[in-house]
Amino acid sequence: MNRSTNDRPWLAHYPQGVSHDIELDPEASLVELIDRRFVEFADRPAYRFLGETQRFGDIDRWSTALAGYWQGLGLVPGDRVAVMMPNTPQYAVAVAAILRAGLVVVNVNPLYTSRELHHQLKDSGSKALVILENFAHVYQACADATPVKHVVLAAMGDLLSFFKGHVVNAVVRHHKKLVPAFDLPDAVRFNDALSRGRRTAWVKPTVRGADMAVLQYTGGTTGVSKGAVLLHRNLLANVRQAHAWHQPVLADLPTDEQLTSVCALPLHHIFAFTVNLVLSWETGAKNILIPNPRDLPDVLKTLRKERFHSFPAVSTLFNGLVNHPDFHTVDWRHLRASVGGGMAVQRVAAQRWLAETGCPICEGYGLSETSPIASCNALTIHDFNATIGLPLPNTRMKCIDDAGNTVPVGEPGEIAIQGPQLMAGYWQRPDETAKVMTADGFFRTGDIGTMDAQGFFKIVDRKKDMVLVSGFNVYPNEIEDIVAQMPGVLECAVVGIPDEKTGEAVKLVVVKKNPYLTEADVLSHCRTQLTSYKRPKVVVFQDSLPKTPVGKILRRELRGA
Numbered sequence: 001m002n003r004s005t006n007d008r009p010w011l012a013h014y015p016q017g018v019s020h021d022i023e024l025d026p027e028a029s030l031v032e033l034i035d036r037r038f039v040e041f042a043d044r045p046a047y048r049f050l051g052e053t054q055r056f057g058d059i060d061r062w063s064t065a066l067a068g069y070w071q072g073l074g075l076v077p078g079d080r081v082a083v084m085m086p087n088t089p090q091y092a093v094a095v096a097a098i099l100r101a102g103l104v105v106v107n108v109n110p111l112y113t114s115r116e117l118h119h120q121l122k123d124s125g126s127k128a129l130v131i132l133e134n135f136a137h138v139y140q141a142c143a144d145a146t147p148v149k150h151v152v153l154a155a156m157g158d159l160l161s162f163f164k165g166h167v168v169n170a171v172v173r174h175h176k177k178l179v180p181a182f183d184l185p186d187a188v189r190f191n192d193a194l195s196r197g198r199r200t201a202w203v204k205p206t207v208r209g210a211d212m213a214v215l216q217y218t219g220g221t222t223g224v225s226k227g228a229v230l231l232h233r234n235l236l237a238n239v240r241q242a243h244a245w246h247q248p249v250l251a252d253l254p255t256d257e258q259l260t261s262v263c264a265l266p267l268h269h270i271f272a273f274t275v276n277l278v279l280s281w282e283t284g285a286k287n288i289l290i291p292n293p294r295d296l297p298d299v300l301k302t303l304r305k306e307r308f309h310s311f312p313a314v315s316t317l318f319n320g321l322v323n324h325p326d327f328h329t330v331d332w333r334h335l336r337a338s339v340g341g342g343m344a345v346q347r348v349a350a351q352r353w354l355a356e357t358g359c360p361i362c363e364g365y366g367l368s369e370t371s372p373i374a375s376c377n378a379l380t381i382h383d384f385n386a387t388i389g390l391p392l393p394n395t396r397m398k399c400i401d402d403a404g405n406t407v408p409v410g411e412p413g414e415i416a417i418q419g420p421q422l423m424a425g426y427w428q429r430p431d432e433t434a435k436v437m438t439a440d441g442f443f444r445t446g447d448i449g450t451m452d453a454q455g456f457f458k459i460v461d462r463k464k465d466m467v468l469v470s471g472f473n474v475y476p477n478e479i480e481d482i483v484a485q486m487p488g489v490l491e492c493a494v495v496g497i498p499d500e501k502t503g504e505a506v507k508l509v510v511v512k513k514n515p516y517l518t519e520a521d522v523l524s525h526c527r528t529q530l531t532s533y534k535r536p537k538v539v540v541f542q543d544s545l546p547k548t549p550v551g552k553i554l555r556r557e558l559r560g561a
Contacts (some may be wrong), residue, residue: 026210122146130328133173
């Protein structure tokens, strides 16, 4: 039953067919969803990867075996298992297995450096790691300083047919040379772990909605990444909210046509984790897995062979694809939903995408802390409105001042969110959790926005100093801490600057201690310590940094310097 719209003006503007509130079971878990849907959709294709199909029944068998393997190692419910892989069927199997064993998924960016990986493994207390062999050398460099006791080592072709799997692995290892040398003698190969698991009876654990499902790491204002604790009920709620929001455009699909989504967003990112991975489990949808979305010719080559209906992505990917000379070799006629998230959708990209595909890009908004979706524009709109849309069902949003008071309609304030998708808090950081929660249970996002009379929200500024690069959060303090370790640096500061390709880019301003320090020195140091999207694109040397009378760096003055 729909509630009063007095405190939620956006309800009057919901798309037809979308309920104001949806029924949620706070005791339900992702394990129940997996057990039920994998059997229900057993014969349906779940993934298309490198030209082959993996069905839900396959994922069911493989994940049951791997869950049995985890239990056979002595891992118990609540233990954390890190996953460091790109978009492959092995990622989906690993995540499903971790959840089915009652364990906790720790998503790791496969492009992390050893320093970044070490922090996340240590902070999460991960007892096991599933990693693609391409990145094994990164783990090897920090292995002895982590709590990891068990490593499962995957190869790109593990779940492909016998001949193709061998060919893919040979090409990756020897032709493209994408697997640097490593030495992990105690690691168990992915397919060997499946074989061992088949000989170990999987015992379904008791998992409840209030149990932790995922530790999703997000940047910290102190330069230290912290884990958002996402419960089973948080993720289930957001999946069902997203499912309800998609209904107006997907309900008219022919009954004999399977919903198919392009999965170009990295699955370790919470946006893809929810809207591609778990939502597809709920709906029985097929995902076209794109392991490297930066290779636009290969993305388009893959899509030429497929028929698809949904395409969640960041604005930079939409823009890159629509401006690529091979764009028109793909059949876009069946596309029903293009959802932009992770960063602001650029008006030019949205207009061009609509003109070329006939499908509008609908911008949404969310954070790791909200599982992630909090608001979205209706998927039925065609006019780009530069807003982040309306709060999803069961969700409340408001703009507040520093004291937590709601500001008047149209006035800027910090966007605050409350809903069933909101995290339980930050992992082992009650002080950090307290900083972002209001007395009435709303989460302070750090984004400054406005709400109009109809309930549409718009971001106008950022309270935090965070830089948003292609949808990834980059926190200046982390980069500053790394650069300040260089002997030739007296002090430094990082700001975000506009960038046509990535939305924002990192600008680093350095005050030298050593006059012979060069830009090449700084960039070389950053390459060894920071993953690619965190590295400075612009390095500027200055005699001093602008500061307030009490010594605080004036970042705003550096943006135009």
